[in-house]
Amino acid sequence: MKNNQSVPNHPSTFSIHSPLYKLEPNAVVVGIGEILWDVFPSGKVLGGAPANFAYHVSQFGLDGRAVSAIGNDEPGEEILDCLSKKNFRFSIEKTPFPTGTVQVTLDTKGVPQYEICQRVAWDNIPFTSEMEQLARNTSTVCFGSLAQRNEASRLTINRFLDLVPEHALKIFDINLRQHFYSQELIDHSLTRCNILKINDDEVVLVAALFGWENKSEMEICKKLVTDYSLRMVVLTKGTQGSYVITPDESSFKPTPLVEVVDTVGAGDSFTAGFVASLLQGKSIVEAHAVAVEVSAFVCTQKGAMPVLPESLTGKRK
Numbered sequence: 001m002k003n004n005q006s007v008p009n010h011p012s013t014f015s016i017h018s019p020l021y022k023l024e025p026n027a028v029v030v031g032i033g034e035i036l037w038d039v040f041p042s043g044k045v046l047g048g049a050p051a052n053f054a055y056h057v058s059q060f061g062l063d064g065r066a067v068s069a070i071g072n073d074e075p076g077e078e079i080l081d082c083l084s085k086k087n088f089r090f091s092i093e094k095t096p097f098p099t100g101t102v103q104v105t106l107d108t109k110g111v112p113q114y115e116i117c118q119r120v121a122w123d124n125i126p127f128t129s130e131m132e133q134l135a136r137n138t139s140t141v142c143f144g145s146l147a148q149r150n151e152a153s154r155l156t157i158n159r160f161l162d163l164v165p166e167h168a169l170k171i172f173d174i175n176l177r178q179h180f181y182s183q184e185l186i187d188h189s190l191t192r193c194n195i196l197k198i199n200d201d202e203v204v205l206v207a208a209l210f211g212w213e214n215k216s217e218m219e220i221c222k223k224l225v226t227d228y229s230l231r232m233v234v235l236t237k238g239t240q241g242s243y244v245i246t247p248d249e250s251s252f253k254p255t256p257l258v259e260v261v262d263t264v265g266a267g268d269s270f271t272a273g274f275v276a277s278l279l280q281g282k283s284i285v286e287a288h289a290v291a292v293e294v295s296a297f298v299c300t301q302k303g304a305m306p307v308l309p310e311s312l313t314g315k316r317k
Helices: 049-058 074-085 129-136 151-163 183-192 200-210 217-227 266-279 284-299
Strands: 028-032 036-040 043-047 063-071 089-095 100-106 112-116 138-143 169-173 195-199 232-236 242-245 250-253
Touching (some): 036 074, 043 049, 049 138, 049 266, 063 074, 074 089, 089 129, 129 138, 138 151, 195 200, 200 217, 242 284, 266 284
Parallel strands (some): 028 063, 036 100, 138 169, 195 232
Antiparallel strands (some): 232 242
């Protein structure tokens, strides 16, 4: 299925060395989907890919917003308190379902394994009038596959995307977790986005679902760009570096060697640094460099939402 949507004022042929976007006044950048507690053996930290993305975008001085749901319970109140202390804006509804949690275990290299609880609040995000107004004023939105595992949140995410202005950036950060995805869901989500963020493990899974096992990583990414009329695919490969692939060019950056505490949220911070930099007038190559440094820093910290240093964001705390 092809994505026939276009992004006005952005031609299909462009240089990865030239600025692509000019930030609109009062631009709103939304991460819609799961918000939850990542529960480590040593304690819990706030997480959820879309919320991580929106929080890190806000650290660049942009109006980042998390859209999700919590339970009417103590863990939910703790989430609201934590977000408020971070001076981070959000549209989070209370539901009769429990606040989401994920049990996280780390291997010897700090790479996480997740056990994601089901039938939780972020599976049941209600669509509200406040959300409708927010969608109409959103310049950039990031969504994934995990929060679409349940019909209620899937419908809300798609209603939100229906109302986002046509010229908006729509990032599908695929985030394949456990068994909570399908070929149909991925195909549909690819038709709703103009930028795809994917990692090397997820490329293999997508290739299997689409019958592309005989293709290389780069062939798969280029096919996704072509088949779904994407502006770009962002491919991260852990310690092996990362690529940004456009219809005509690609950018590669190596991954810095750092002392890894854990890699939870590293990909979300990469996406946030990349998107925030694009919106602030940087070229793809420049934005890619920022994303790599932001992600590397997050790997040296515990949890998905550390405070980024001013040297990375250019914003005084």
